Amino acid sequence: MLSRAALRSVVARQSTPTALVVARGSASEVSGARDEQNFPRPVRQEPGKVRLGFVPEEWFQFFHSKTGVTGPYTFGVGLTTYLFSKEIYIMEHEFYTGLSLLLMVWFATKKFGPSISAWLDKEVDDVENSWNEGRRDAIKNLEQAIEDEKKSQWRAEGQELLIQAKKENVLLQLEAAYRERVMHAYSEVKRRLDYQLEKATVERRIGQKHLVEWVVANVTKAITPDQEKQTLDRCIADLGAIAARK
Template structure:
């Protein structure tokens, strides 16, 4: 129980640096490049095994390689006997008070130790879970930031496609304007050519009419009254000959 309380105090003093290390490590974990070998994650320490309630297991292991299993107990009993026999530790009235306190502590440990230890374990687990929760929230935030960045890149690519489509639309508009102007030029040229053709046709018709009238007038002027009478008589004779043949 006492070892767990000491562990809880040490963890509380080291809470801020460890949380910072965990937060920094979470960002590297998202990227997948954390160096776990050189920069391992902090792990919650567990109290070592003890015997007789307060003597560390390492003490017995130290004697075990030299004196065997009974060495630590023999050393403890011999040392206590030596202290009592040489009156280095005097058993005065305070001794019995300490013995009474030791019995009370032993009883309290047996009676309330498991419940207190369970409560302290829950407190330590709550602190650890809060740290892990913060680390998980940081990881989720960074993952969401990565997803948002991917969406932003996708939207940027869409903007590139949109700009390309706008460029093609402008080129199509330029092509349509060019063809419209080419058609306008063709229509204007054709209209002018049709005008010139019609003008030439009218001039030719007028010239022909004027030439015919001029020839007719000159021929009419050249015919004398005798020639006209002779021609008229000849025509009457021809008509009579034609009528006689019928």
Template sequence: MFSRLALRSVAARQSTPTALVARGSATEVSGLRDEKNFPRPVRGEPGKVRLGFIPEEWFQFFHAKTGVTGPYTFGVGLATYLFSKEIYVMEHEYYTGLSIFVMIYYASTKFGPKLAEFLDKEVDNVETNWNAGRLSTIKSLEDSIAGEKEAQWRAQGQELLIEAKKENVLLQLEAAYRERALTAYQEVKRRLDFQLEKTLLERRIAQKNMVDWIVANVTKAITPDQEKQAMDRCIADLAALAKN
């Protein structure tokens, strides 16, 4: 029963803690139990008595109709009627009973309060012992609920930690991807630069060879007379420039 109560209390705290209970009219109730319309039972206490054994309610019943002296008058009148009509015969057993009643009355007035106090203490001790087990069970259930909540809180923390680890792994994968992409870019650029340098070098070598071939062929084509004439023309041009 306490386990079901603990589960219901946890469910009630997680869900909406209010409900509508109809008893005469709809009322808003918080928690699992409507303490107002359905109070918890308590240990009954004995009511007040008069003359040691007559309930106070009897006197209140007569008081509303006959006043304060009504119940006493009724009791004395009833006894007088029983004795006068010999409905209740006062034989030797009557006087024995009267003597016993006097002794009981004396004992109750003499030792009654102490005995009542002792019995009240015993009843309170019994009730305390009974409630001790119930309260200890409730305390253990509350501790179990608190432990379960702490475990749930830790589980939520583990979920956050797992999410953080996943995010960290994703960041590492992103970093590795970027690093590999940079490596691929550098390798491709290096190879393209190599091809460009190779092409430029081949072009320079080809140009140099072409110039050397042209110069060599032109030089071979010039005769000594043409060379002499060209030399004389150059000297003449220099002389003319010098005069100017």
């Protein structure tokens, strides 16, 4: 009965974190993200406290509220005395063999228990550290992947700026080509207009020259020798008059 009660207390204590882990796991699956603050990750359970090497602490706490500190010990000694006195538990040769084995186990526990416990704890810690190391490596890889994705997005934004700059460069080239063609059209039109102006000027000059020559020729033909002589004499007289005034 004592062993069953202790077993039930240990099982009840160990089953509670498991249920919490299952509930937390289902909540994380529903929400999609784990709430580390309200639902921390489960930790490895340590063995419960015992007395006399095998009696759980809960057994003594159960009697403490009803019989005080000595109640569990009194109950254990009284129950053992009752079993032995009524020969319910007979002390045959197997009892002494079990007692000898119990003493040997107790001695081995006291002698080799700490070193074996330390070795087992070290092995458990190594296994736990290996699991945690794998989880840390996975988290580190995921964080690195997130950083790489951020850099890729930043590069993509840079590509958008580069494409925009290339578009502006193409527009500037188109504007320069347009202005060059407009300047070429202006130069060609100006050159042709200058040609027409020069042509008109030359034609007018030639026309004026021919007109003057024609007028002079006709006037010269119209002057008779007497008129020429009279004109010459008048000119000489005018010159003489001008000289006399001076």
